[in-house]
Amino acid sequence: MTAIKTTKIIYWTSTVIIFLFEGVAPALTSHTEVAVEGIRHLGYPDYFRVLLTVFKVLGALALILPMVKGRVKEWAYAGFGVVMISACVSHTAVDGFGGQSIFPLIIFVILITSYLQYHKLIDKHTD
Template identity: 40%
Template structure:
């Protein structure tokens, strides 16, 4: 494995774990339901997003065709940008606004190294 592979798997594993945990909490934790109400979202959206995050976290780790991986990354980007906008719109403190931005940074590392791995020859070091 190359240094790029370690960076890819580290960032992707961290992203997948965070999103799986987040999706699970969206479905099970009452404080997450309250957070969605605070942001003005209906309860069904919390359930839908929780399921999407769990499925997406599995898709990041699974050996899927490139177009499915690309859509998975796009879905997470949309989720993180939307979370930033929602928290900012309701006037939440910086502690609530920064997490989606930080996770977006981890996603960027995962995506860039994913694309580099796709473009590199099999014996690249």
């Protein structure tokens, strides 16, 4: 297998995982009592849950759609990075360091993988 093919596989696998966890899942579950209570438990107002869901869905679409390029994709990566770090900090501050704090860090590592592979791909196309 060629290096570019491996890069594409890693990129698309990591990006689809981000899309599912940060775009599809919030779109389908943000209105549930578990999600509402989860945001409330962390001390955030309910409108923040709605705002976060809208931006997560838009960011996930920006990452998954191939025609989205450049700054829009960069802002989506940056936004998700802030969300993952903030989720870890919020859960740690409220409940102590544990599974709820670790999960956003796992997603953050997958996000970084997607970001690095994205740049490998665009660097190959600009050579």
